[in-house]
Amino acid sequence: MEERTDFPQYVMMDLAFRFGFIVQEGTDEQVARYIQLGRRAEQQAATPQLAGLIREYMDRYEAELNDRKTYAGIRGRVTRERMNEVNLYKVEDGKECLIATSKVSRDGWYGFAFQPERKGFYTVGGKENLDRIRLYIKPGDQGEVNFPEDTIVITARNTPENLLLARWETMMIPVRERVDNLKYALFDYRDFFPYFMDFLPQAREFQEKLTFRDETFARLVKQTIDFDLDYYAFRILNALKAGKDTFKPSRPTPADYPAYYETIISRDKLTDASVLEQPYGYDYLQRYTTFALAKEGEKDNLSNRLKWLSDDLLKAEIVLWYAERCRTYENYQKILGEYGSFLTTENHRERMNAVSARLYQGKKGEMAADFTYPDRNGKLVSLSDFRGKVVLVDVWATWCGPCRAEIPHLVKLEKEMEGKDVVFIGVSIDQKKDHRKWLEVLEQEGLSGVQLFAGVSPQIMKDYKFTTIPRFMVFDREGKVVTTKSPRPSSPELKKLLEKLLNSGL
Known part of the structure; x- marks a missing residue:
């Protein structure tokens, strides 16, 4: 027809x-x-x-x-009391990062529509760990997850991947409950260890018999099973006090550990960064290396922890963990100097910069917070390159009237101090689109010295904690802060300050 x-x-x-x-x-x-x-x-x-x-x-x-x-979509019904919203998290560097929150409607529905950055694990649910469930989501996926009282239900309206994953998640619920409910005094290690050892054969049988049309996903689930078992085995060892004058679970000693703990660590176990695909991956690394050091009787320090990891991305996470716990800028700088080579991604740099901005005070006599920006020829130049010289830093922009008003005085000061052991560094915070204009202003105003282009809201402003320009700062020959708010070039006091430093030998 x-x-x-x-x-x-x-x-x-x-x-x-x-x-x-x-x-x-x-x-x-x-x-x-x-x-x-x-x-x-x-x-x-x-x-x-x-x-x-x-x-x-x-x-x-x-x-x-x-x-x-x-786009991917997740929806479902909520019939729990006191659950008024549902959260959606992505996994980033082994941690759950909130993407969105959906308020539960009057008739009990919630929903999300979003564009996954990549296929992988996400979690959906409430604020407590037991109230969330892990999903595998890729672009185009649609799923339904319901939250009745005391459980989580992945319905048949889901992808084959999540239907398979749900089988494992369901098996793991009693294990998770025995760990997550420690704070309510419902369980302790004496309950967990026997249950866990009885559960292991079931888990291994499920793992061995697991098949899926996508072999890559099947391998991911099998790997997830290994990580899950390890993670909850680690967590039971570190039960913490729930609150003031409340139940404190008993902690096991090594003599109490079942046989599983004899095989849980190996120096060649974590050879890639796949554990960071798990929502608990960052925490896993900390617990894994803590257990390894204790079991082998090694001193707990950053160097020894890194020896238990083969992958540089995993090492970077441990370096960041140590850095984020620093209480002084000096300790932060020491870690950065010794282990900064592991911090290779933009995410690593952003997290380290956040630590720097939190710790750095910019007090007189404190080591300068270093910065690195391209000069007019595109060459990267750092403040630390000029150790041994007195340095005047001028943070400015072409659109800033007060900044431009100081330029003639700055040019005059540079000429007066020519041949002396002092360096003038200009740092522009213009927008990228104004880079050419910046070059033109340098030429028009006769600005010599070291001229750097930092762009909008650069780290230098966060480290030295200022929001307005112009800002003039002075550093001595040892790279230490003299002042982060010096007199302007239009004031005779600035020249006096620089000459005093030059004459003092500092």
């Missing part, structure tokens, strides 16, 4: 207006088929106006279909 091509005009109009419902409710295959039908209707339209109208609708529906393939 031949397919009809002479579509009546009213049929084509009807197609255009009805496809909106199909796009919203149909499968991808159904939507694609109806769009194809609409394109044929467009070709057979009786008038150019009708063809244009149909084309407009088909273009819109095609775009929506493409969006559907990049």
Whole structure:
């Protein structure tokens, strides 16, 4: 039977207006088929106006279909008391990071529509660990997770990956409960160890028999099982006091550990960064290295912890963990100097910069917070490059009137101090789009010295804790702070300060 091509005009109009419902409710295959039908209707339209109208609708529906393939959706019912919202988290560097919060509607529904940055693990649920569940999400996935009282239900309206993952998550619930409920005095290690050892054969049988059409995902789940077992075995060892004058669970001693703990560590175990794909990966690293050092009787320090990790990304996380616990800027600088080579990503640098900004006080006599920016030729230049010289730093911008007003005085001061052991560094905070304008101003104003381009809201402003410009700062030959708010070049006091430093030998 031949397919009809002479579509009546009213049929084509009807197609255009009805496809909106199909796009919203149909499968991808159904939507694609109806769009194809609409394109044929467009070709057979009786008038150019009708063809244009149909084309407009088909273009819109095609775009929506493409969006559907990049978006993921999670929805479900909540019937728990006191659960008024549901959170969605992504996993980043082994930690859960909040993406969005959905308020539960009056009739008990919540929902999320988002574009996953990458396929991998996400978690959805409440604020407590036991109230959240792990999902594997990729672009285009749709899923349903319900939250009845005292449990979490992944319904049949889910991807095959999450239906498989749900089987393991369900098996793990009693294990998680025995650890997460420690603070309520419901369990301790004397309950956990026997249950855990009885559970292990079931877990290993599930792991060995696990099959899936996507072998990569199957390997991920098998690896997840190993990490989960280790993680909860570690957590039971570090039960903490729940609160003031409340129950404190008994802690086991090594003599209490079952046989599983004899095989839980190995120097060649963590050879890649896959544990950071887990929502607890960052915590896992800390617990793993803590247990390893204690078991082997090694001193607890950063160097020894790193020896238990083979992958540089994992080492970076431990370095960051130590840095984030620093109480002084000097200790932070020591860690950065010895182990900074492991910090290779933009995320690493941002986290270290946050530590620097928190710890650095910029007090007189304190070591300067270093900075590195490109000069007018694109070469990276650091403040620390000029150790051994007195340094005047000018933070400015081409759009800043008071900054520009100081330039003639600055140029005059540079000429007066030419040949002396002092360096003038200009740091521009102009926008990237104004880079050419910055170069032109340097030429017009005759600004010599070291001229650096930092861009908007640079780290130098966060470290030295200022928000307005111009800002002039002076550092001595040892790279220590003299002042982070010096007199301006228009004041004779600045020249006196620089000369005093030069004459004092500092």
